[in-house]
Amino acid sequence: MYTLYFSPGACSLATQVILRELNQPFTLINRSHVTDFQAINPVGAVPALGHDDQVITEGAAIILHLLQNHPSDLLPQDATAKQAAIEQLLFANATVHPAYSKLFFLAAALPEGEAQSTALQAAAEGINKLWALVERNLQHQPYLAGECLTPADILLSVYETWGQYFNVDIQIGPKTQALLQQVRQRSSYIAALAAEQEAA
Numbered sequence: 001m002y003t004l005y006f007s008p009g010a011c012s013l014a015t016q017v018i019l020r021e022l023n024q025p026f027t028l029i030n031r032s033h034v035t036d037f038q039a040i041n042p043v044g045a046v047p048a049l050g051h052d053d054q055v056i057t058e059g060a061a062i063i064l065h066l067l068q069n070h071p072s073d074l075l076p077q078d079a080t081a082k083q084a085a086i087e088q089l090l091f092a093n094a095t096v097h098p099a100y101s102k103l104f105f106l107a108a109a110l111p112e113g114e115a116q117s118t119a120l121q122a123a124a125e126g127i128n129k130l131w132a133l134v135e136r137n138l139q140h141q142p143y144l145a146g147e148c149l150t151p152a153d154i155l156l157s158v159y160e161t162w163g164q165y166f167n168v169d170i171q172i173g174p175k176t177q178a179l180l181q182q183v184r185q186r187s188s189y190i191a192a193l194a195a196e197q198e199a200a
């Protein structure tokens, strides 16, 4: 049995969707309801996943732990396809997520005004380069890692929602938009959003 620590709309939403895709029962705990969350994750970030007596942190490590413990189509068996799924997982977690994190950092660190707007748009242009790579990737395959849905598609579907909080021009190609919409229509994603609201 798992315990997932989350914050509404954060990257922990993707972890919850993956738990649901894997049909794993879990308890959902809002980070803001925990008195000393740093005792759970010293970094202070979500997701954190309790499993038996262990707490696992770092989104990609949590996802790999789940995929290894619960074999499914989310992690292909074929070596080449598996490598692509892991590469895309890390592209999402270690490249796209930090690119979006810059927006949150700049909005908090700089006073509102021209300097903030310029910096935010520069960060958005970095994000646009990544979405352009995703769109190019999707010209010849339906999902980020190939023929099947993998965690990277779910992670990007959550990250993309963060753009709405900033007055920046984020450009997403049509194939990417269609994929993100398709992921958000999955019952796992819809149920995860509802569960976050209930636990808010």
Ligand SMILES: N[C@@H](CCC(=O)N[C@@H](CS)C(=O)NCC(=O)O)C(=O)O
Residues within 6 Å of the ligand: 007, 010, 011, 012, 044, 045, 046, 047, 057, 058, 059, 060, 093, 101
């Ligand atoms: N490298 C970490 C980053 C996680 C992260 O940045 N989580 C954000 C939410 S999406 C967070 O909790 N940030 C700290 C905070 O909001 O206080 C991971 O992949 O798990």
